[in-house]
Amino acid sequence: MGSAITLATQQDNCEKIYIFTDSIASARRAVDPSLHSGQGHSLAVCQTLAAWLAEDSSCTITFIQVPSKLEWSIHKEAHDYAKDLISPAGPRPAMSLDSVQKAVTKCAQESWTRMFENLSYKGRNFLHLERLDGDALKPTYINGGVWLSPVGSNLSVAVRLFRYSQPRPNWIILRTFQHS
Amino acid sequence: MSVLDPLPTLQERDWPPFSALELTDALSSCSSRSSPGLDHITWVHLKAVLEIEKSVQLLVTLADACIHVGHWPKHFKDSVSVIIPKPGKPTYSTPKSFRPIVLLNTVGKLIEKMISNRLQFDMIKDDLVHPNQVGGVRQRSTKDAGLFLTNLVRTGWAKGKKTSMLAFDIAQFFPSLNHAMLLAILRKQGFSSFVGRFFASYLIDRFTSYLCGSFRSGPRQADVGVGQGSALSPVLSALYIAPVMKLYHMQAVALKTSLLLYVDDGTVMAQSKSLDKNRETLKDAYAVLLRLFVAIGLVLEHSKTEYFIFDRSHSDYSPPIGLGYAPYTGKDLLKPNLYWRYLGFYFDRKLLFHEHVRYYSTKALSSVKAMKMLGSSTQGLPPKEKRLLYRSCVLPIATYGYRLWYYEGARCKKALSLLKTMQRKAGLWITGAFSTSLTGGIESLAGLIPVHLHLQKMAGRANFRTATLSDTHPLRSILSQDHHKGAQPHPCAISQMSEAFKRKVKGTVMEIDRHLPELTESFEPVASEARPGARLMDRFPDQVIFDDCGSLLEQDALEARERDLFTIFGNVRLSDNTVYCSVDASLPDNTHCNGLCNYSCHSAG
Numbered sequence: 001m002g003s004a005i006t007l008a009t010q011q012d013n014c015e016k017i018y019i020f021t022d023s024i025a026s027a028r029r030a031v032d033p034s035l036h037s038g039q040g041h042s043l044a045v046c047q048t049l050a051a052w053l054a055e056d057s058s059c060t061i062t063f064i065q066v067p068s069k070l071e072w073s074i075h076k077e078a079h080d081y082a083k084d085l086i087s088p089a090g091p092r093p094a095m096s097l098d099s100v101q102k103a104v105t106k107c108a109q110e111s112w113t114r115m116f117e118n119l120s121y122k123g124r125n126f127l128h129l130e131r132l133d134g135d136a137l138k139p140t141y142i143n144g145g146v147w148l149s150p151v152g153s154n155l156s157v158a159v160r161l162f163r164y165s166q167p168r169p170n171w172i173i174l175r176t177f178q179h180s
Numbered sequence: 181m182s183v184l185d186p187l188p189t190l191q192e193r194d195w196p197p198f199s200a201l202e203l204t205d206a207l208s209s210c211s212s213r214s215s216p217g218l219d220h221i222t223w224v225h226l227k228a229v230l231e232i233e234k235s236v237q238l239l240v241t242l243a244d245a246c247i248h249v250g251h252w253p254k255h256f257k258d259s260v261s262v263i264i265p266k267p268g269k270p271t272y273s274t275p276k277s278f279r280p281i282v283l284l285n286t287v288g289k290l291i292e293k294m295i296s297n298r299l300q301f302d303m304i305k306d307d308l309v310h311p312n313q314v315g316g317v318r319q320r321s322t323k324d325a326g327l328f329l330t331n332l333v334r335t336g337w338a339k340g341k342k343t344s345m346l347a348f349d350i351a352q353f354f355p356s357l358n359h360a361m362l363l364a365i366l367r368k369q370g371f372s373s374f375v376g377r378f379f380a381s382y383l384i385d386r387f388t389s390y391l392c393g394s395f396r397s398g399p400r401q402a403d404v405g406v407g408q409g410s411a412l413s414p415v416l417s418a419l420y421i422a423p424v425m426k427l428y429h430m431q432a433v434a435l436k437t438s439l440l441l442y443v444d445d446g447t448v449m450a451q452s453k454s455l456d457k458n459r460e461t462l463k464d465a466y467a468v469l470l471r472l473f474v475a476i477g478l479v480l481e482h483s484k485t486e487y488f489i490f491d492r493s494h495s496d497y498s499p500p501i502g503l504g505y506a507p508y509t510g511k512d513l514l515k516p517n518l519y520w521r522y523l524g525f526y527f528d529r530k531l532l533f534h535e536h537v538r539y540y541s542t543k544a545l546s547s548v549k550a551m552k553m554l555g556s557s558t559q560g561l562p563p564k565e566k567r568l569l570y571r572s573c574v575l576p577i578a579t580y581g582y583r584l585w586y587y588e589g590a591r592c593k594k595a596l597s598l599l600k601t602m603q604r605k606a607g608l609w610i611t612g613a614f615s616t617s618l619t620g621g622i623e624s625l626a627g628l629i630p631v632h633l634h635l636q637k638m639a640g641r642a643n644f645r646t647a648t649l650s651d652t653h654p655l656r657s658i659l660s661q662d663h664h665k666g667a668q669p670h671p672c673a674i675s676q677m678s679e680a681f682k683r684k685v686k687g688t689v690m691e692i693d694r695h696l697p698e699l700t701e702s703f704e705p706v707a708s709e710a711r712p713g714a715r716l717m718d719r720f721p722d723q724v725i726f727d728d729c730g731s732l733l734e735q736d737a738l739e740a741r742e743r744d745l746f747t748i749f750g751n752v753r754l755s756d757n758t759v760y761c762s763v764d765a766s767l768p769d770n771t772h773c774n775g776l777c778n779y780s781c782h783s784a785g
Contacts (some may be wrong), residue, residue, distance in 0.1 A: 004779035008759040011783060018752050020762040024728050031717060031724055033710040035648055039703050046709045046716045053720045064727040066762075070742050073749075074762045078780050082766040096701045097644055104640030108633045115630065121620035144564055145627020148610075152564030159557045159612040166613050166621040 005030075005045055005061070009052040017061040020075050022068040037097035113138050127165040182364065183475035184423055186430060190370030193302060198243045198294055199718035200236045206293040210286075217285040218258050218389075226286050243291045250377030256288025257385060258399065259409060263392040282388065282409030289410060296411040298712045299419070304650045305706040308369045309418055310425035311652045311667060315443030316414035319650055319705065322523040325442055326584050328654050329449070329522075330531060331689040332438060333490045335672040336451045338684040343490040344458035346448045346466060346501075347522055350473065351481040353444035354413060355405040357420050358477040359383045362406075365420060382412075417443065424472045431472075437465045438670070440654075442523055451672075455489060459501050462487075466503055483507055488520040492530045525581045533585035537595040544578035545602045548609060557612025566610045567626055578602055579635065583642065586635050587688040599631040639688075643695040650705045660693050759783050 008017045021027050029036060033046045053059050066075040115121045116139050129137045137146050144152050147165065151158040207223075207230060216222040229235050246252060261280045269277035300318045303309055312328075314320040333343045350356075362383070366376050383406065387399040406413040406420075421441065428439055438449045448469065450461040466485075473480055482505045489498050500513035508514045519535050520527045526536035551569060555561035561569070578599055585592055600619065607622035608615060623630055629637070646655055651666030661675040669675050674682065674693050682690070709715065717724060727748075732738050752760050763779040 004761040004763050007779075008761055011759050013757045014759050014783075015757040016752075016755065016759070018748075018758065018760040020760070022764060024726060026765075027726065033707055033715055035703060035705050035710075037701065039707075040701065043704065043707055043709055049724070050709070050716050050719065053716075053723045057723070060723045060725060062725040062727060064745070064748060065729050066745060067729065067732050067738060067741060068764075069732075070738060070745070072742060072745055074760075074780065074782075075764065078762040078764040079766075081780070082764045086768065092700075094700045095698060097647065097699060097703075100644050100699050101641045104644075105637055107640070108629065108637035111636075112629055112633050115620070115633075116624055121618070122624055123618035123621040126618075126621050126624075139624035139627065139629075141627050141629045143627075144567060145625070147625045148563055148567060148627045152567070153562045155555075155557075155559070155562045155612075158563045162563075162611040162613045162625050165625055166611075166617045 006048050009048055015056065015059050019061070019063050020066050020072075020078075021063060022066050022075065022079075024063060024065040027063040027065075037099075109140065123166060125167050127167075129165075183427070183472070184364060184368055187368060187423055187426055189368050190306065190308075192372050193306070193370050195247065195298075195372050195375060196713035196718075198240045199713060199715075200233075200240055200721060201715070201717050202294050202297065202712050203230070203236055203240055203243075203290070205712075206290055206297060209293070210290070215283050217283045217289075218260055219255070219285050219287075221286050223286055226290065239287070239290070243294060246291065247295070247378050248374055250374050250381055252378065252382040253288075254385065256285055256291075257387060259284045259386070259388045259402075261388045261390050261402075263390060280390075284409050293411040294712075296415050299412075299415045301706065301710075301712055303415070303419065304652075305708075305711070306370065307652055309422040310429065310441075311654045311657060312439055313418065313422060313425050313441045314654065315441065315445075316418035319648075319653060322442060322525075323581065323583055324653070324655055325440055325523055326525050326581060327688055328440065328658065329447070329527075330584050331658055331687050332449065332451070332670075332672050333531060334687045335677075335685050336490075337492055338681065341451045341453055342455055342458065342493075343449060343451050344455060344462055344516075345450075345488045345490070345520070346462045347486040347488065347520070348446050348448075348466070348469070349481050349484040350444040350446075351479045353478070354408060354417060356478060357405040357417060361476055362416065362420050365423060368423075369419065379416075414443070420476070421478075424469075424476060424478075427472055428469060432465055432468050435461055435465050435468075436671075437461060439465075439469075445523065447522065455491070455497065455499055458489075459499055462501065463503065470505070485514065486520060487514045487516045488527065489516045490527075490529060490531065525584060531584075533581075534594065536581060537585065537592075537598055540578055540580055541595075541598040541602050544574045544599075545605060547574050547577065548602065548606045552609060555609075563610050563612070563626070567628070570606045570610060570628070574602075574606060575634075579638070582635055583639065583688050586639055587686070587691045588694075589686055596632050596635075603628060603631050639691075640695075643692045644699050646692050647696060647699050647701070648703045648705060655689070655692075658689055659696075663693070663696060 004019065005017065008014060019027065029038070030042055030045045031049065033039070033042050036042070049061065053061075066072050068075070068079065071079075119126075131137065140146055143149050147161065148158070151161055207227060210223050212223045212227065214223060230239070260283050262283065264279050264281060265272055266277050266279050271277065303317060304319065309317055314322070314325045336343050359380075363376055363380055366379060367373075384403050386401070386403040388402040389399045390397040406416045421444075425439065425441060432439075435450070440447045440449070446469075448462060448465045450458040450465065452458050452461070470480055482503065485503065485508070487501050491498075498516045500515045502508055502510075502513045518528075526533070526539055528535055548570070551566070551574075554569070555566060585595060604619045604622065607613075607619070607626045607628055608617070610626045610628075611622055613622055613625070620630075646659070646663070649656060653667065656664055656667035657670045658673045659675070660673070661669075664673075664675065674690070677685070704710070712718070729741050729744075732741055749760075752758055760782055761779050
């Protein structure tokens, strides 16, 4: 977006700029110079635009949101270009703050999934459930987790599911039998 | 002749007019649920009124006028002080067993917040406060202060040095700030004359009425120190104390001590091979500090001064210190503590932090137990809300200060097992599972990531946060050469270490330094484009337009949007001097590819 704006401001006699984008949030971030991942781009945009807008008070820039579902004419063009072009990362790829932090999170999540495959972690009697497509359920902390998110707002259903997923170990049941 | 004379007078800064964006920023950071002041206008009312563009303009004009005329209206100075008894006190006959809460009028508070945002920015950008001052300054937190301290101690150990600390407390800090001194300091720090005039009016003639139960007193004058309860008081107090820090570092160079200050809690640190030498250094440093504090009109509370030693050798030699001020004169010496509580961290002599973790995990555990009254497996809160409560109210308490004891290669099995027990209890409460269920199963069902992975995740993410810190942040001064930026390297900095020595030092700061090069992005936390009042959206709010349609899920809405787009596009294509672009980005699934942005640009007309 930064280079598009720069190129546009360099055109002769340009008074109005219209930018069609599918993410209005990133457009807002592009003109926000405060601290965030990708701040360098925003600062460049702010510098260019400040100089351009100060020249003439009739100059305006408009960001227009195009829902990507529409696959709308000129936005589709840009979308296809972006998708088709593959840029292999070199030996030292550029890493933004968001991407390194995402990598850390992913690493922790994967360690948890690996732990979960171990029976001594989840328990021998843990109820094995599968998704409709045949994958086993994996634990996650996003949005309350896999088990909690569908039943979490209904207490009795949730408790029944949890007790069923994680029954009492066998020896307790055996002891109860012996006593009775 | 003033104590401030050795400090340079900074050039006067400009003060651009306030913008609507600054007002909305300040407003959105306010909690809607805090109590209103005497005029009964709550934040909810204010937020509703400020939906209207005209009222925003009115308030912005009012704020500008206040600053330029140098007057703070009387309406904003009147407050009500609610006296709340502190729970669990044995007797309520002393004033200390009550906590007064000052409620100011919300409109005034909003304007104060806008001013405070600006002062905060200028404070960091122009280095108005010393780097080692960590309270009331943006980006500088207690955790940074803790990291700074522990790293110095650990580096000292690797060099064979022992560390002694003296923690001091300023008596009645906020009420004893002197107005004339504050104004002189503001002038010295380059605030324009009308800002000075504004503060002169802001600080005086404040009235408060006391409210205790059903009793309400008449208005009483309360203009001591900086106005309590406002957003400006932490900023003003930080600015007030800044010259002490700067003068101390000028006058006590020979002592080679480090001074760290968090609002009114200060620490002086001396390092050497012998504890007796440390003691002499600290005594001298304390005398210098006392002289400086007296010069700007503040008093140290000697009876609250604490003394602590960091020593990992087996000897328990701990010489007491005689400060030379009552009550520590003659034979009454100040003995080092067993544990030292500073900024909420429990430090011990060998930096093991057993006591710290024990304290916080017990605290978290007792809140989990208390939460049991909110719901059980048959009634009360549903599991989703129980989980939310645990994640937001218990886990942050349990993991407070984890960066001090959790780092790569740390021995923290015991600490982790305490936290694990706590999380298990919470998991049982959330799921209502049988008490003999395995911890792993419960955690998975409740969607709680195991504690050690949670810490690993937070620590990994926090490492990279260091890259976003300002150029003179205290943590920067102890990192390696590439990360110093504007900070003065500390003698214990990683940049001053040899490769072999680096392997001897352990700790979080070393971990941060190892990981930082993975990030290739650079940041400018105080870029001049980001200064409040001079940002793009402050200057040209009407010339940058967003045509937002929200998230459209329904087919009808999508079709309507498509028709709109064709109309807009038709108009755009026909108008003169117009450029239109369309942009999109893609992030390939393949991890070995870069994310891409693409645009196509057309001229119309």
